[in-house]
Amino acid sequence: MRNLFTFLIAVAALALGGCAVNPVSGKQDFVMMSEQQEIALGRASDVEVRKQYKVYANPALQSYVSRVGQKVATHSHRTNIRYTFTVLDSPEINAFALPGGYVYITRGILAYLNSEAEMAAVLGHEVGHVTARHGVRQQSAAQAANIGISIASILVPELNTQAGHDLSNLLGGALLSGYGREHELESDRLGAQYLARTAYDPQAMIRVVGVLKNQELFDAEIAKQEGREPRRYHGTFATHPDNDTRLQQVVGEASGLTVANPTEGKSEFMKQTEGLVFGDSVEEGIVRDNRFLHKDLGIALTFPPGWNIKNSTTQLFALSPQVDAAIQLKIDDKPSGNVTEYTRRVLGKDADIETLEIEKLHAAIGTTGKAVLGVVYFDRKAFHIVGNAKTPATLEAQRNTMKETIRSFHVLTDDEKKAIKPLTIKLITAQKGESYAKLAQRSPLGKNAESYLRLINAQYPQGEPATRQILKIIE
Ligand SMILES: [Zn+2]
Structure with a gap:
């Protein structure tokens, strides 16, 4: 074009x-x-x-x-x-x-x-x-x-x-x-x-x-x-x-x-x-707590608790709370060779490579001084789960956490796929004594829920709902 x-x-x-x-x-x-x-x-x-x-x-x-x-x-x-x-x-x-x-x-x-x-x-x-x-x-x-x-x-x-x-x-x-x-x-x-x-x-x-x-x-x-x-x-x-x-x-x-x-x-x-989709659409994959679920790819991945997951149309990664390490998901549509050879080709000959099965899928975890790479073969694609860190010491400290994320790779069942729904806007009437802090506790929006709720209701940064005010919440 x-x-x-x-x-x-x-x-x-x-x-x-x-x-x-x-x-x-x-x-x-x-x-x-x-x-x-x-x-x-x-x-x-x-x-x-x-x-x-x-x-x-x-x-x-x-x-x-x-x-x-x-x-x-x-x-x-x-x-x-x-x-x-x-x-x-x-x-x-x-x-x-x-x-x-x-x-x-x-x-x-x-x-x-x-x-x-x-x-x-x-x-x-x-x-x-x-x-x-x-x-x-x-x-x-x-x-x-x-x-x-x-x-x-x-x-x-x-x-x-x-x-x-x-x-x-x-x-x-x-x-x-x-x-x-x-x-x-x-x-x-x-x-x-x-x-x-x-x-x-x-x-x-x-x-x-x-x-x-x-x-x-x-x-x-x-x-x-x-x-x-x-x-x-x-x-x-x-x-x-x-x-x-x-x-x-x-x-x-x-x-x-x-x-x-x-x-x-x-x-x-x-x-x-009312009912408007909020945040990620199902096509982009959704994030619930520390879990990422993608209906079309048919997979789920569980990131370490407390890590901050960033999802967009083109990339998915999670950042450690200290912002010194990251885990990213990438996809290769045309992998060739067996998973061990493939992983070695990606990481180079000095990598330590361990071959394993994850949910009966062929997989490998390779480690170098710079990265931890998990590769899972599924649906004719190679899923890369890549861990990086700011320093070799941090990578060493996070290695097991990263391996756990790699091993959390999960193929979604039909029922699990059906259950994937986006977050949507819902209207409620504020009860007496309602507060954004209380609403945030019941919200699926994560640690910034209180700010999000104030923002969507035009009461950021300090406002509180009035009794009987029509409020937008996210469910
Ligand atoms: Zn303009």
């Missing part, structure tokens, strides 16, 4: 130096692309997005999101193009727009929103990127510098997630770098206007930025636990939205358009998103 993009970019480049009227400003823009070219580029990129992500399989929710999105788009500066709004089956907290009117919102971000107005704010912000032609303007700048396409990401400019990297590679190795402060503010301003014209409260835009800011604060907390760099969310900046005067100002501009009783749509939104 890369060729198609090259082609499109080449086509677009023929119009080099052309100007077009910007739908928002009414002024001439230096862009290299006509509207038809923009739509063709959007359509081709949409195909790529749909390969990279799955569309969330819930027609009722898709049509709800689309209905709200279309309403907002109808009140935008650019009503002559056809908009599409698609919910993606991804736990990432994200939304983005492609040139030509293709808007995407993840189920991941929907879980953290609390009203239809907030969802409309996310969609309105993305429609703002489309109407102001940020993608096209950036695309033109990129072409001028001979780099590829850009996607308007509301959140993580570098999209430092695997899907982001894949997408970025796919789309020509270039910019997912977001739009920078000015374009983001412009989209917030436009989104707020469209909200007001659609009879939603434009202040919902500020609440959404608050949701993102809280994610950033929470991620900083987790990053500290995991000893990594915190994630940067674009569209959020150093200050909290409550103190962000420019954000307050651009959203405040829409107040003149506000209707007397704007729609909040809280209960409708809650109803529509």
